[in-house]
Amino acid sequence: MFPDLMMAAVDFTTLPVRPEAFTIPAFTLAGSEWGPFALRWYSLAYIIGIAGGWWLLTRMIRQSGAPLSQKQLDDYITWATVGVIAGGRLGYVVFYNPDQYLADPMSILRLWDGGMSFHGGAAGVIIACFLHGLAAKFSGLRLLDYVATVTPLGLGLGRLANFANGELWGRPTGSDWGIIFPEAGPEPRHASQLYEAGLEGGVLFLVLTYLFWRTGARLRPGLLSGVFGIGYGLSRTIIENYREPDRQLGILDTGLTMGQTLSLPLILAALLLLVLALVRKPVSA
Numbered sequence: 464m465f466p467d468l469m470m471a472a473v474d475f476t477t478l479p480v481r482p483e484a485f486t487i488p489a490f491t492l493a494g495s496e497w498g499p500f501a502l503r504w505y506s507l508a509y510i511i512g513i514a515g516g517w518w519l520l521t522r523m524i525r526q527s528g529a530p531l532s533q534k535q536l537d538d539y540i541t542w543a544t545v546g547v548i549a550g551g552r553l554g555y556v557v558f559y560n561p562d563q564y565l566a567d568p569m570s571i572l573r574l575w576d577g578g579m580s581f582h583g584g585a586a587g588v589i590i591a592c593f594l595h596g597l598a599a600k601f602s603g604l605r606l607l608d609y610v611a612t613v614t615p616l617g618l619g620l621g622r623l624a625n626f627a628n629g630e631l632w633g634r635p636t637g638s639d640w641g642i643i644f645p646e647a648g649p650e651p652r653h654a655s656q657l658y659e660a661g662l663e664g665g666v667l668f669l670v671l672t673y674l675f676w677r678t679g680a681r682l683r684p685g686l687l688s689g690v691f692g693i694g695y696g697l698s699r700t701i702i703e704n705y706r707e708p709d710r711q712l713g714i715l716d717t718g719l720t721m722g723q724t725l726s727l728p729l730i731l732a733a734l735l736l737l738v739l740a741l742v743r744k745p746v747s748a
Contacts, residue, residue: 520610689733
């Protein structure tokens with residue numbers, strides 16, 4: 464019985480997941496009709512990711528040798544929020560769907576329609592780290608190390624939200640097992656969203672958390688950022704082989720997907736950071 468269960472395809476519509484986390488039904492207030500209002504899992508992933516990251520960071524900066532104060536961290540959250548949203552949206556526009564947004568530039572502002580790029584969001588967060596470091600006169604690279612350590616929390620939640628939305632599904636499995644997504648045809652497909660949540664979220668979070676709390680990695684500027692970049696880049700490159708390529712792009716002429724193409728420079732930059740971190744003397748605790 465167990466092997467048969469493992470080989471059976473699962474219809475996504477039978478799973479207890481929906482895009483909305485919860486819905487407030489329509490109601491009347493002061494003579495006016497309001498609602499209904501729905502909070503989607505994707506929005507909730509951003510909220511919990513940012514709030515959870517801030518909560519973890521407040522505990523991390525209490526360790527000796529922290530690069531910034533609690534007030535500087537609180538100020539940074541605004542920088543980071545703007546960076547991840549603006550960078551993620553612009554990255555998607557530039558790398559994944561430039562023609563659509565050139566034809567209708569105002570649609571760039573319609574964030575509720577979906578369309579965010581991790582690589583663009585990462586660039587926004589990196590810029591925010593260094594700009595805030597310059598403005599507040601502390602090391603932006605060391606702040607980036609701390610932020611990189613908690614980033615997998617938001618990544619994992621985001622991929623779980625992708626699964627709940629029934630989007631960014633995987634390629635056909637070529638067998639009788641997998642998940643049948645209603646908008647992807649009748650073939651069982653890889654649950655690539657869950658693969659990414661596990662690797663980019665769970666595994667990378669555990670590795671970076673161990674390095675921060677159990678080793679001296681936090682005192683070597685660039686080391687945690689380097690580990691994150693290598694870990695994410697390799698995970699994304701591998702899982703792209705199981706994820707359906709973006710419909711508007713497909714496989715590029717290089718034989719790679721856009722996600723793999725953007726991950727290559729990330730891995731190279733992370734390797735450089737890692738080497739420099741290991742050859743330089745650590746900062747004082």
